[in-house]
Amino acid sequence: MNRTERWARRGTQLIATLALVSAAVGCKDTASGGESSASKSPKPAASSKKPDSGSVKDDGKESAKESPDSSKKPGGKGSAGALTCDQLRNAELQNSSMRLPDAPEGTVVAFTDGRWEGDGVVIELQPQCGIGDMTGDPAADAVAAIKVTTGGTGKFYGLVTWRNDAGTPVPAAAVSLGDRTPVVSIDISAPERQATVVYLTRGDSEPTAVVTLRRTAVYRVTEPAMVELHHSDAPYTP
Incomplete structure (x- = not known):
């Protein structure tokens, strides 16, 4: 065998050896990679979607906050603020449910700036006024004095209770105090729902042109009337 043939034979052997080594290395890597992938199982992908809070049940332990109840706000019947004496200057005075003593029957009477006039009658709101509960609900009512002039010499004073609606x-109740009996003061005792009224009057046998008594009378509302519970008199000198 000459030199050329020997070199060719050695080259063939070398190539075969390299091929065997490469094959062996490839098999080892494949076995190692399969073993690694088998021992390391892939983790499940985390969901990016957040839980829907509206679909979570709370089993009654925690619920959505209740919206405020509008019926509990101030302004409803029984929860309104107290009436004011100034409101009475333009208030209704007589209607189909409440008849005002000394006023024309069958007529709706309402003040305009503290005065009403019709059918020869003039009704004027007096400055004496009291604020407090007279009708039994939580809202403070009003009691005020009025003067009714009928065209003659008579000037009839009276009391009116206005309910706070x-x-x-x-207007809820009224009472007449008589001719020429001006009111001095009105005070309301809310717990008892009574109005203590001081006014000037006279004895039964005395002429109406004079006042000789200072009367303190206590009234309670029995719709549509104001009923006197009791009174006491003291001498009065103009």
Whole structure:
């Protein structure tokens, strides 16, 4: 065998050896990679979607906050603010439910700036006024004095109770005090729902042109009237 043939034979052997080594290395890597992938199982992908809070049940332990109840706000009947004496200057005075003594029958009477006039009768609101509960609900009512002039010499004084109807004065009860009996003061005792009224009057046998008594009378509302419970008199000198 000459030199050329020997070199060719050695080259063939070398190539075969390299091929065997490469094959062996490849098999080892494949076995190692399969073993690694088998021992390391892939983790499940985390969901990017957040839980829907609206679909989570709380089993009654925690619930959505209740929206405020509008019926509990101030302004409803019984929760309105107290009436004011100034409101009475433009308040209704007589309607189909409440007849005002000494006023024309069958006529709706309402003040305009503290005065009403019709059928020869003039009714004027007097400055004496009291604020407090007279009708038994939580809202403070109003009691005020009025003067009714019928065209003659008579000037008939009286009392009117206005019920607080959601902040609106509504006439509820009234009483006449008689001719030329001006009112001095009105005070309301809310717990007892009574109005203590001081006014000037006279004895039954005395002429109406004079006043000789200072009367303190206590009234309670029995719709549509104001009923006197009791009174006491003291001498009065003009």
